[in-house]
Amino acid sequence: MLGDKKVLFSGMQATGNLTLGNYLGALKNWVTLSDEYECFYSVVDMHSITIRQDPAVLRKRARTLLTLYIAAGLDPEKNCIYYQSHVSGHAELAWILNCFTYMGELNRMTQFKDKSVNAGLFTYPVLMAADILLYQADVVPVGIDQMQHLELTRDIAQRFNGIYGDVFTVPEAYIGKVGAKIMSLQDPAKKMSKSDENPNGSIYLMDDPDTIMRKFKRAVTDSEGQILYRDEQPGIKNLINIYCACTGKAPDEVVREFDGRGYAEFKPAVGEAVVSVLKPLQDRVEELSKDKAYIDSVIKNNAEKAQYFANKTLRKVQKKVGFPERIR
Ligand code: TRP
Numbered sequence: 209m210l211g212d213k214k215v216l217f218s219g220m221q222a223t224g225n226l227t228l229g230n231y232l233g234a235l236k237n238w239v240t241l242s243d244e245y246e247c248f249y250s251v252v253d254m255h256s257i258t259i260r261q262d263p264a265v266l267r268k269r270a271r272t273l274l275t276l277y278i279a280a281g282l283d284p285e286k287n288c289i290y291y292q293s294h295v296s297g298h299a300e301l302a303w304i305l306n307c308f309t310y311m312g313e314l315n316r317m318t319q320f321k322d323k324s325v326n327a328g329l330f331t332y333p334v335l336m337a338a339d340i341l342l343y344q345a346d347v348v349p350v351g352i353d354q355m356q357h358l359e360l361t362r363d364i365a366q367r368f369n370g371i372y373g374d375v376f377t378v379p380e381a382y383i384g385k386v387g388a389k390i391m392s393l394q395d396p397a398k399k400m401s402k403s404d405e406n407p408n409g410s411i412y413l414m415d416d417p418d419t420i421m422r423k424f425k426r427a428v429t430d431s432e433g434q435i436l437y438r439d440e441q442p443g444i445k446n447l448i449n450i451y452c453a454c455t456g457k458a459p460d461e462v463v464r465e466f467d468g469r470g471y472a473e474f475k476p477a478v479g480e481a482v483v484s485v486l487k488p489l490q491d492r493v494e495e496l497s498k499d500k501a502y503i504d505s506v507i508k509n510n511a512e513k514a515q516y517f518a519n520k521t522l523r524k525v526q527k528k529v530g531f532p533e534r535i536r
Contacts, residue, residue: 216245217345219252224402228411229390279492294511297518302338337361396442424479454481
């Protein structure tokens with residue numbers, strides 16, 4: 209708790225191009241949560257270097273993502289929007305938590321595939337645990353793919369608390385109510401992903417209107433020829449979900465609206481609905497990006513704010529594990 213509000217922590221990586229799925233499935237919900245909770249939304253750039261990055265590209269993408277948080281409607285006065293790498297406590301707490309995490313636990317993480325893995329990728333879930341526990345977060349909105357990491361975070365917190373008393377808040381997952389799960393436009397059995405090799409499967413947040421319309425016109429559907437909301441027509445179902453998420457309509461309303469009309473009419477309608485959501489967002493990112501001084505001030509002020517809360521937890525933890533007191 210911070211004041212009378214529960215604390216919420218979440219983060220996104222600035223790697224790859226964010227997709228419509230990231231927006232409708234996550235970022236858009238963050239905005240609705242920001243009234244109810246005291247929110248920390250991080251650009252988790254330290255996680256990004258577990259895979260080799262071009263420094264200039266990473267820096268640029270991180271800034272765009274931070275700007276996008278604001279453009280999407282997160283007020284940086286009310287929400288702590290900051291770069292993970294600007295708060296040294298993440299790395300410091302991650303080190304301590306590494307000493308409370310078993311190799312076996314990390315070996316079980318599905319995101320950690322054999323490949324040739326650096327130690328950072330291996331302990332990635334511990335850094336994520338540090339992110340969350342540093343702010344004593346009560347809730348963490350995450351997708352299904354991150355649930356395992358959240359479970360590990362809870363295990364580490366409980367283990368630590370079991371030894372040293374109530375140091376960490378044990379966080380709960382926040383699974384969105386509507387949970388708009390957006391699938392690939394080229395393969396509706398697969399989640400829309402920023403790492404998809406086929407760019408036609410994903411709508412990127414920065415795609416221009418023509419590109420968006422083209423991708424929807426090419427979206428894979430079926431030969432049923434009817435716009436119905438059912439599992440037998442996964443492509444159409446996905447398009448209906450996207451249309452609903454963009455217009456606020458319910459699936460049955462959409463089915464009625466397009467009753468007797470063909471895919472050739474429906475697909476561009478979905479494209480237009482998406483453009484009407486993304487275009488203003490893109491314009492706002494562009495406008496905000498021009499105001500360098502403003503974005504810089506957000507970065508500076510929120511890093512200080514995050515650092516303040518992070519240090520409170522970190523000092524407590526350092527004392528518990530037996531680090532010598534600081535002489536001031
Ligand atoms: N691992 C998350 C992802 O790839 C990003 C992340 C890092 C995160 N730290 C977090 C998400 C803390 C929630 C809370 O999507």
